[in-house]
Amino acid sequence: EAGVTQFPSHSVIEKGQTVTLRCDPISGHDNLYWYRRVMGKEIKFLLHFVKESKQDESGMPNNRFLAERTGGTYSTLKVQPAELEDSGVYFCASSQGQGPLEQYFGPGTRLTVT
């Protein structure tokens, strides 16, 4: 069974540009999460999809971030325009069911904004 995959693994962009990160969850997982780790700090929750609906987007930092999950399958996270403080590692995770479940994480996308 394939795990959670993320693309790209690393992205370097200039301030003001746009970047789109992609996450493919484990097949059949209804729950999809985005997290972010800024250098040396804790991993912070961004948002949670259940199928194609946003269940909780309380962690989204501002309106420069837009997450979508087309048809309840893969998800994209767009940052437009990118700022220096957006640099970090963006993790995607997925799970199936309800409750305090094991979330399966992808390898992350390292975003560097210069």
Next chain:
Amino acid sequence: GNSVTQMEGPVTLSEEAFLTINCTYTATGYPSLFWYVQYPGEGLQLLLKATKADDKGSNKGFEATYRKETTSFHLEKGSVQVSDSAVYFCAQVNTGFQKLVFGTGTRLLVSP
């Protein structure tokens, strides 16, 4: 709000040494507690978990006990190996929610 505090790293040990990584939490209600591990170049993997007070999670020789009275979930291993070198994250999720709240991570370096 809910939070997790971990000991700062890096933790540097020789092979076969005893490991403790401290983790404490603050929470409303009764969270479930987790330890995740990130090996170099890989994503986070669930190492162990505990869902209620006094539960002990264990996996690959690692153990952690959910201590409600001290709000702690310390990670221990009796004899570390070089292959245990990784970053360890303590995390919680509160009842009724699914978002994980992580600590800052602790890097473990084990030398032969």
